[in-house]
Amino acid sequence: MxxxxxxxxxxxxxxxxxxxxxxxxxxxxxxxxxxxxxxxxLLSHFRIKSNEVRDALETRLAAMVRDGQLLLNxxxxxxxxxxxxxxxGRVVGHPDGYGFLIPDDGVxxxxxxxxxxxxxxxxxxxxxxxxxxxxxxxxxxxxxxxxLERANTRVVGRLKRQGRVGFVTPDNRRVNQDVLIPAEDLxxxxxxxxxxxxxxxxxxxxxQPIGRVVEVLGEHAAPGMATEIAIRASGIPHEWxxxxxxxxxxxxxxxxxxIRGRLDxxxxxxxxxxxxxxxxxxxxxxxEPAGKGWRLIVAIADxxxxxxxxxxxxxxxxxxxxxxxxxxxxxxxxxxxxSNDLCSLRPDVDRLAMVCEMDVGPDGKVRGAKFADAxxxxxxxxTYTEVAxxxxxxxxxxxxxxxxxxxxxxxxxxxxxxxxxxxxxxxxLDFDTTETRIMFDANGMVxxxxxxxxxxxxxLIEEFMxxxxxxxxxxxxxxxxxxxxxxxxxxxxxxxxxxxxxLGEVGLDLPGGESPRTKDYAKLCHDxxxxxxxxxxxxxxxxxxxxxxxxxxxxGHFGLDFTAYAHFTSPIRRYPDLMVHxxxxxxxxxxxxxxxxxxxxxxxxxxxxxxxxxxxxxTRDAVQRxxxxxxxxxxxxxxxxxxxxxxxxxxxxxxxxxxxxxMVHITALPSDYYQHDPVRHQLVGERRGxxxxxxxxxxxxxxxxxxxxxxxxxxxxxVGGGQAQHGRRKRKRRx
Numbered sequence: 001m002x003x004x005x006x007x008x009x010x011x012x013x014x015x016x017x018x019x020x021x022x023x024x025x026x027x028x029x030x031x032x033x034x035x036x037x038x039x040x041x042l043l044s045h046f047r048i049k050s051n052e053v054r055d056a057l058e059t060r061l062a063a064m065v066r067d068g069q070l071l072l073n074x075x076x077x078x079x080x081x082x083x084x085x086x087x088x089g090r091v092v093g094h095p096d097g098y099g100f101l102i103p104d105d106g107v108x109x110x111x112x113x114x115x116x117x118x119x120x121x122x123x124x125x126x127x128x129x130x131x132x133x134x135x136x137x138x139x140x141x142x143x144x145x146x147x148l149e150r151a152n153t154r155v156v157g158r159l160k161r162q163g164r165v166g167f168v169t170p171d172n173r174r175v176n177q178d179v180l181i182p183a184e185d186l187x188x189x190x191x192x193x194x195x196x197x198x199x200x201x202x203x204x205x206x207x208q209p210i211g212r213v214v215e216v217l218g219e220h221a222a223p224g225m226a227t228e229i230a231i232r233a234s235g236i237p238h239e240w241x242x243x244x245x246x247x248x249x250x251x252x253x254x255x256x257x258x259i260r261g262r263l264d265x266x267x268x269x270x271x272x273x274x275x276x277x278x279x280x281x282x283x284x285x286x287x288e289p290a291g292k293g294w295r296l297i298v299a300i301a302d303x304x305x306x307x308x309x310x311x312x313x314x315x316x317x318x319x320x321x322x323x324x325x326x327x328x329x330x331x332x333x334x335x336x337x338x339s340n341d342l343c344s345l346r347p348d349v350d351r352l353a354m355v356c357e358m359d360v361g362p363d364g365k366v367r368g369a370k371f372a373d374a375x376x377x378x379x380x381x382x383t384y385t386e387v388a389x390x391x392x393x394x395x396x397x398x399x400x401x402x403x404x405x406x407x408x409x410x411x412x413x414x415x416x417x418x419x420x421x422x423x424x425x426x427x428x429l430d431f432d433t434t435e436t437r438i439m440f441d442a443n444g445m446v447x448x449x450x451x452x453x454x455x456x457x458x459x460l461i462e463e464f465m466x467x468x469x470x471x472x473x474x475x476x477x478x479x480x481x482x483x484x485x486x487x488x489x490x491x492x493x494x495x496x497x498x499x500x501x502x503l504g505e506v507g508l509d510l511p512g513g514e515s516p517r518t519k520d521y522a523k524l525c526h527d528x529x530x531x532x533x534x535x536x537x538x539x540x541x542x543x544x545x546x547x548x549x550x551x552x553x554x555x556g557h558f559g560l561d562f563t564a565y566a567h568f569t570s571p572i573r574r575y576p577d578l579m580v581h582x583x584x585x586x587x588x589x590x591x592x593x594x595x596x597x598x599x600x601x602x603x604x605x606x607x608x609x610x611x612x613x614x615x616x617x618x619t620r621d622a623v624q625r626x627x628x629x630x631x632x633x634x635x636x637x638x639x640x641x642x643x644x645x646x647x648x649x650x651x652x653x654x655x656x657x658x659x660x661x662x663m664v665h666i667t668a669l670p671s672d673y674y675q676h677d678p679v680r681h682q683l684v685g686e687r688r689g690x691x692x693x694x695x696x697x698x699x700x701x702x703x704x705x706x707x708x709x710x711x712x713x714x715x716x717x718x719v720g721g722g723q724a725q726h727g728r729r730k731r732k733r734r735x
Contacts, residue, residue: 020056021046023064027080030070036077066149068104071128086128086145087111093123093174101129101142111142119205120144123174124151147202154198155179155211156233158220158708161191168197168211171233173709177208185212194220196232220707223444226625227326234618237320238331243312248335251306253342257350258305263374265355269408270299271380272345273387273461281345282572284353284378285464286408287360287415293367294360294415298468299376301343302352303571304581307334318604321611323573326622327438333573343572347378354581356468356568360415364422369471371584380405387457416460419467427522429559431542432535436659438626446630449659465569466560473564476583477554482598483583484576484605486565488548488557490515495544501679502540506533518561535642536695540681549609550576552601576608621710627660628707634658635702638717643696646683648676651692653700653714662712664700669716690719 021029021042029045030037037045039058048054061078064070068088070078081088089103089111097115104126111129113121121127126149129142157170157179164183170176171194179197189195197211217228231238240248270284282301287294307313317333324331332339345351353376359368380402389395390402391413399406435452469486476483491499493514500510508528512520521541528537545559557565568584571577579596586595596604645652650665666674669692672685681694692698700714 020048020053020060023060023069026061026064027069030078030080036071036073036075036079038076038078042078065146066126068126068128068148071146081128086130087142088126088128088148091118091121091123091125091127093118093176095173095176097176099123099174099176101127109140112139113142113144116205117142117144118176120203121147122150122152122177122203122209123172125149126151150199150202152199154196154214154232156194156196156217156229159186159189159191159193159195159213161186166191166213168195168213171229171708177203179209179211181211181213187213187216189213189216192220193218194225194229221629223440224328226622226629227328229625230326230618230622231324231331233621234614236324236331236614236618237316240335241312241316244316244335247312248337251337251342253337257352257375259375261373262352263355263372265297265299265353265374266350266377268297268376269379269405270297270345270376271382271405271408272347272378273382273384273457276383276385280339280343280572281378281381282343283461283465283569284345284376285412285461287411288408289411290359292362294411294418296358296360296366296415296464296467297355298358298464298569299345299353299355299374300468300569300577300581301345301572302354302373302581303334303338303343303578304354304585305352305373306338306342307578309582313338317575317578318607321575321608322615324615324618326619327626328440328444333575339572345376345378347381350375350377354584356471358467358471360419360467364415364418364420366467366471369468369475371472371475371588373585373588379408384455384457384461387460388455392456412460412464413456416456416463420459420463423463423466426561427519427526428561429518429522430525431538433542434659438623438630446626449627449630451659466562469565469568470562472568472580472584473554473562473566476566476580476587477564479587481583481587481592481595482552482601483566483596484550484552484579484601484608485554486548486557486567486576487551487553487555488559488565489546489555490517490558491544492546498679499540499544502681503537505680506537508537518558522561533695536681536693539644539695547613550605550612552598552605574608575611576605579604624710625707628705628710628712631658631660631662631702631705631712632707635705638699638701640697640699641714643692643694643698646676646681646692646694651683651698653698655700660712662700662702662714664698664714664716668703668714670719692716 042057043054048057061070065072068081071081071086072078087101087103089101091099092102093099097118099113099118101111101113111131112135121144125147127144128146128148129144132141132143135141152175155168155170155175157168160167160169166181166186167178168181169178179199181197194217195213196215196217198214199209199211201210203209218225268286270286272281272284274281284299285297287296307317313334320333323333353374355372355374357370358366361367386398387409389398390406391409437450437452438446439448439450441447473485496514503510508524510516510520510524525538525541528534548557548559554564556563566580567574567577568580569577571581583595586592639655639658641653641655643651644654644661650663652661652663654661670690672687672690674683674685676683683692698716699718701717702712703715704713
């Protein structure tokens with residue numbers, strides 16, 4: 001008999017596959033055994049003799065311990081978590097030293113972890129705990145049995161030197177143990193400087209964590225330090241690997257573009273409209289009358305042409321998930337050669353694009369859409385301010401300068417008003433939120449916090465991007481191409497009941513039963529506009545809704561009132577958009593086999609939602625630290641403000657003109673005993689009847705600013721606006 005060759009034509013040698021018991025088989029064996037079993041017991045039962053298979057089994061068992069399926073006891077025995085009556089979950093620390101274990105399965109209430117139990121874990125760790133009883137508040141109390149996974153390999157914080165050793169106090173206050181730094185590992189860092197410390201030894205019941213300084217960031221008040229701290233504390237990737245740098249260096253901005261097979265739109269007067277300080281222009285728009293309707297083109301930079309699946313650029317972009325926009329800098333998702341050059345739709349330069357061409361009816365409704373790979377040449381780089389001056393204010397001098405594109409801009413503006421009016425008919429949610437921008441001087445110090453003013457040019461671009469995103473989601477869903485959708489669920493019943501309970505107190509109602517629609521929210525928003533308590537009502541309505549997330553399954557977008565929605569318009573700064581572009585290319589090429597893998601998309605959706613939250617938290621952290629630094633110069637000064645939060649321990653107030661938020665502790669309110677009314681979102685004084693209500697107006701003094709803790713403390717000096725008032729008569733304002 002002829003021996004089989006160990007190679008296959010053109011495929012090379014066969015790979016050797018190590019066969020080990022599946023997880024479920026291991027779980028079944030331990031369940032039948034009725035007690036923990038050691039590695040030797042498992043090796044004997046499964047008749048494993050090879051060292052290679054033994055190593056593979058150990059790796060699988062370690063993964064099962066990490067995932068909370070098994071526990072390795074002190075006698076080296078593997079036991080079933082559920083049989084040991086243990087709860088596995090993620091540790092959430094509190095700045096005051098205690099914490100909670102949030103169960104992995106979401107079943108049951110969280111376990112309260114007293115300070116002594118938190119000595120062995122840090123915020124973010126995964127652990128197994130037993131229920132040790134209940135505390136004096138009736139909460140289930142946990143005792144840590146085993147740490148399954150450590151979340152903190154590095155911490156960012158301020159160094160305190162004591163003699164020859166140092167201690168790093170983590171900037172994240174939920175990580176409530178200082179990290180001891182031996183003298184030889186201080187890296188010459190000075191007392192008070194911010195550093196990055198690598199955790200060498202994790203905490204135990206008898207010892208705090210030990211680390212070594214791996215990076216010295218600098219003095220806490222140095223320009224740019226707020227962003228540097230936020231980047232590292234949040235774990236945002238901010239350095240390019242050698243592989244990414246190598247791939248980026250191979251890209252030639254001057255190389256000829258592949259035109260064959262692409263729709264040539266270089267003669268179409270597409271324009272980009274962005275902010276004054278924008279450096280990357282990834283979307284361009286154009287429209288013209290067509291029959292009784294309109295032809296609308298949204299062209300987006302073709303990032304997917306340059307960033308191929310599996311490349312170093314792709315892996316890096318996926319890890320980052322999104323560009324992160326700090327007040328003083330951007331941590332981009334892609335290297336500058338792409339984000340600011342090859343994928344930036346500069347005027348009068350040929351660029352590759354993916355276009356969505358929409359047929360819009362005379363009523364402003366999109367009747368159909370088609371997609372194509374294209375080559376374009378932007379006719380102009382415009383700003384929001386300039387466009388508003390051209391088509392809204394009709395600035396004659398500016399219109400003369402831009403005479404060549406004025407007809408096209410007028411078409412864009414006409415179509416915007418038509419489409420915006422059509423969408424408003426179904427009900428548009430408008431919660432009147434204010435975005436702000438931090439202003440810096442030449443030395444990088446904060447000089448002011450200014451509100452961002454939106455004009456019709458902002459709304460024009462927003463309207464066309466929404467239309468393109470909706471058309472994209474609809475086309476992919478119809479074609480059955482796996483893709484990432486941008487979902488926004490409606491309010492959960494618990495939040496809905498709380499909102500309706502409050503609305504009932506002020507004589508209002510939200511129709512729709514257990515499943516209100518977007519138009520129900522929109523109508524209520526419209527109806528309360530002009531009321532004295534309008535801001536309060538809209539704030540509570542907004543808080544009743546969940547955050548939008550990415551998903552491989554479409555459930556629609558409640559806030560925008562779309563049955564299907566996907567992010568198509570920013571692949572230069574959002575990885576989900578890049579994946580959507582790949583799905584579109586698979587659709588237009590009729591190559592379903594090249595579409596993103598549906599199984600992979602489920603995990604990717606969670607990852608992208610996480611990176612989005614991570615970016616938001618990091619920017620909030622940096623902004624708050626910058627605002628605290630700015631407010632140091634205003635200590636002792638008084639400002640009017642509005643109450644943005646009410647808790648049993650006090651109120652939160654945002655200053656009207658400075659757009660910064662601080663806390664008024666209950667002891668800094670006018671002398672009285674205050675009762676917290678969570679339904680009406682207010683604190684009520686027992687003796688004087690003063691009411692401090694969400695969205696109410698007060699005047700406060702800045703009494704303390706702590707940049708390290710990113711906190712500002714105010715005290716109430718006057719009650720204004722009729723919101724915080726006596727039970728029987730309005731309190732007179734003190735002058």
